[in-house]
Amino acid sequence: MAETQAQPRHAELGLTDQDVLDMYRAMLLARAVDERMWLMQRAGKIAFIISGQGHEGAQVATTWPLRRNHDWLAPYYRSIASAITFGMTAEDIITAHLAKGDDVSSGGRQMPGHYGGAPYNIVSLSSPVGTQVLHAVGIAMGAWARGEDVVALTSYGEGTANQGEVHEAMNFAGVHRLPVIFVCENNGYAISVPLEKQVGGLSVAARAQGYGFPGVTVDGDDPLACYAAAKEAHERGRRGDGPTLIEARVVRLTSHSSDDDQRRYRDPAEVEALKQQDPLVGFGRQLRELGVLTDELDQQLRAEAKAEINEASRRAEARPEPDVSAAERHVYADGEA
């Protein structure tokens, strides 16, 4: 008599061994890009950077169900891993940070961390926080109005969750059951202000109830949990059953930005303890337990990520600077080919 064996957790979610290894690979690459950005900033090659370290698991996993070049992403300034998962390359991101002339996000016009790329269906991002949430809702409204099978995902921090435009966006999405996924990456700090001084009730996800759609809290250090929530949210959007708010509880492993020093407002012991929650470490352990990853393969994947960022950086640095004589272009479409 055949025994029924419980499937591994990732297989239950419909993910193959290769899928979870690819997710892990994307997380490693995002971390490698992030660490390189810090190096380049310290070396004086980049004026300013803003990091996503600690968010990679949630970002890769929540973006994973989206269909590239079909669905849409309206990211925020920590969305390195989301952007990579949705098609941007390490070279694209380093090129943008170096503000090169052929940077796909802005041609060197925007500060580092302002992800975007028309070829990838990634909406150009600005600096006032929360504005992108309405853009995702507008994209979802367009898909809804046209009867098209498209889902928009937007991400932001828990600090941004308090902006009025985010409320307006969620309310409207709830009214029309628009195909949009709100991903709040809650790392507990808005620069220096802790969650308890920002969020009344301490839960962002709970707010979804007031808008008439599900809000779920997931462990952002557990990519498979994040993926499960995002997959369900994506399917809900495609079915016409409306939005989902996913609050992913993540850790911010670095200071807010290269201009910030979190030792001024966080206990050093707290920062040290965060390293235990590094999603790369946790996911690596999980994949070993699932029998998908070995130490040897891990070494290989890390070496590949390192080689990729080295090559990406080399190529990005060789790209041309912006043409100052073209600085007045693209204000309006007039006269453009």
Add this chain to the structure above:
Amino acid sequence: MAEMNILEAIRSAMDEEMERDDRVMVLGEDVGKKGGVFGATDGLFAKYGEKRVLDTPLTEGMIAGAAAGAAIYGLRPIAEMQFADFVYPAFNQIVSEISRMRYRSNGTFGLPMVIRMPYGGGVHGALYHSQSNEAYFTSTVGLKVVAPGTPADAKGLLKASVRDPDPVMFFEHKKTYRLFKADVPDGDHLVPIGSAEVARPGKDLSIFCYGYMRTCALEAAETLAREDGVEAEVVDLRTLRPLDRATVLGSVERTGKALVVHEANRFGGFGAEVAATIAQDGFEHLDGPVTRLAGPEVPGVPYHHDLEEWFMIGPAKIVDAARALAAY
């Protein structure tokens, strides 16, 4: 030729553009079944349905921001602010996002969208239903700003705005909505953005105006001709940004005197830009001080009829200002 008022012209423009291009949609407060608080979208909901004529919650930021998202997605949204006075919650979206999207994405994301806004006083709307706040938008690079004064221009400019690849702020002076009827050309009538019109030729001075001020300036010009023998040229700017510099400077070259009129307050108003353009580039033709006639320096139009009358610019004030300038 069909006779219609400005409100009918605006409705007709939206109807024709929605019929022509199924990517065109309308969104705003009460634009659906009610047809808008002024009736601009009357009948569109019944004809095109909820997915193209969408009643929104009372959230101006959402109206502008979702319209921007829809434009990114490939639609051609026409967003209505119920009153220009209520646009400020959308200011972040308009200024931070909509105006800058093309530039900041190095030309890879454009936003073909229109934001329609009833503006202006003279309808007992007081401080918060009367504002002429165009200067916030004319000073914002990346936006186009249009303010028609006739039914034909309202229709032709709105249709052109819907087809424009860039965001257009479309200012409709609410006092003009049903003020008069006039001929509107049949067929696919388009008026290009960025072109002013000499509404009345003259040789003695130029009056630059837009929106409701066109009607007032033309009436003033008739009085000046009849009572003073002064022939005023009335130039309806029609588009504020981009400004039709050639028509403005050409008029000054003919008349040598410039009076710039608007209902918004003077300090830092749009008239300052017109005046500076004339002062700098039309200097050699000037035969008198470039003069501005504008609304008073108070924070809004006060409510009581006498107070509102005091505030408003009308033909009599234009006649007075023109006489002083003509006599210079």
